[in-house]
Amino acid sequence: AQTVTQSQPEMSVQEAETVTLSCTYDTSENNYYLFWYKQPPSRQMILVIRQEAYKQQNATENRFSVNFQKAAKSFSLKISDSQLGDTAMYFCAFISSNFGNEKLTFGTGTRLTIIP
Amino acid sequence: KAGVTQTPRYLIKTRGQQVTLSCSPISGHRSVSWYQQTPGQGLQFLFEYFSETQRNKGNFPGRFSGRQFSNSRSEMNVSTLELGDSALYLCASSLAFTGGVDTEAFFGQGTRLTVV
Numbered sequence: 356a357q358t359v360t361q362s363q364p365e366m367s368v369q370e371a372e373t374v375t376l377s378c379t380y381d382t383s384e385n386n387y388y389l390f391w392y393k394q395p396p397s398r399q400m401i402l403v404i405r406q407e408a409y410k411q412q413n414a415t416e417n418r419f420s421v422n423f424q425k426a427a428k429s430f431s432l433k434i435s436d437s438q439l440g441d442t443a444m445y446f447c448a449f450i451s452s453n454f455g456n457e458k459l460t461f462g463t464g465t466r467l468t469i470i471p
Numbered sequence: 472k473a474g475v476t477q478t479p480r481y482l483i484k485t486r487g488q489q490v491t492l493s494c495s496p497i498s499g500h501r502s503v504s505w506y507q508q509t510p511g512q513g514l515q516f517l518f519e520y521f522s523e524t525q526r527n528k529g530n531f532p533g534r535f536s537g538r539q540f541s542n543s544r545s546e547m548n549v550s551t552l553e554l555g556d557s558a559l560y561l562c563a564s565s566l567a568f569t570g571g572v573d574t575e576a577f578f579g580q581g582t583r584l585t586v587v
């Protein structure tokens with residue numbers, strides 16, 4: 356079974372600063388996907404960024420980038436030039452590529468607050 | 472293109488009753504998954520349906536069931552409600568949870584169920 360661990364329950368940073376959210380996972384599989392989802396107070400989960408395990412290159416999406424360390428099973432999210440709208444819960448998630456086992460496993464989340 | 476629609480948004484039920492929640496996926500999406508979100512347990516996978524067949528199931532009692540119709544709309548049913556069933560129930564749709572490029576899950580805004 357896969358597990359996803361987010362060790363930072365809460366974080367806060369000043370607007371325009373850079374912040375890194377940590378995520379580690381445990382799996383015996385070799386092919387999988389990792390995601391960071393954002394859940395603002397509106398409750399709707401929004402995909403921030405995804406990483407395919409077979410790709411060595413770290414994914415980037417505008418101000419969001421990841422540091423994917425497959426051997427260490429680490430998948431951190433860096434938010435640059437943070438904005439007030441980035442305030443939300445952030446969940447790290449894992450999904451297997453193996454047929455029949457495709458279910459998202461989430462971490463417990465990190466509550467990020469951007470301070471004006 | 473319309474997003475994932477969950478109805479109702481809020482629901483209050485009495486212990487022992489049953490409840491049915493509905494999820495309409497994005498047009499063309501054939502996979503629908505359900506998740507339960509509580510402060511104590513976080514996000515937990517309930518089940519996933521693909522082309523009207525349940526492909527994956529989480530570790531929930533048999534009181535939790537679901538189905539998917541030919542138009543990909545899905546319903547989730549909880550019988551004999553318990554206080555602990557109070558949660559945000561999230562539905563996610565995807566083109567296909569097969570580990571390919573279409574593994575992005577789009578979430579609805581959820582149904583907030585309160586059992587009293």
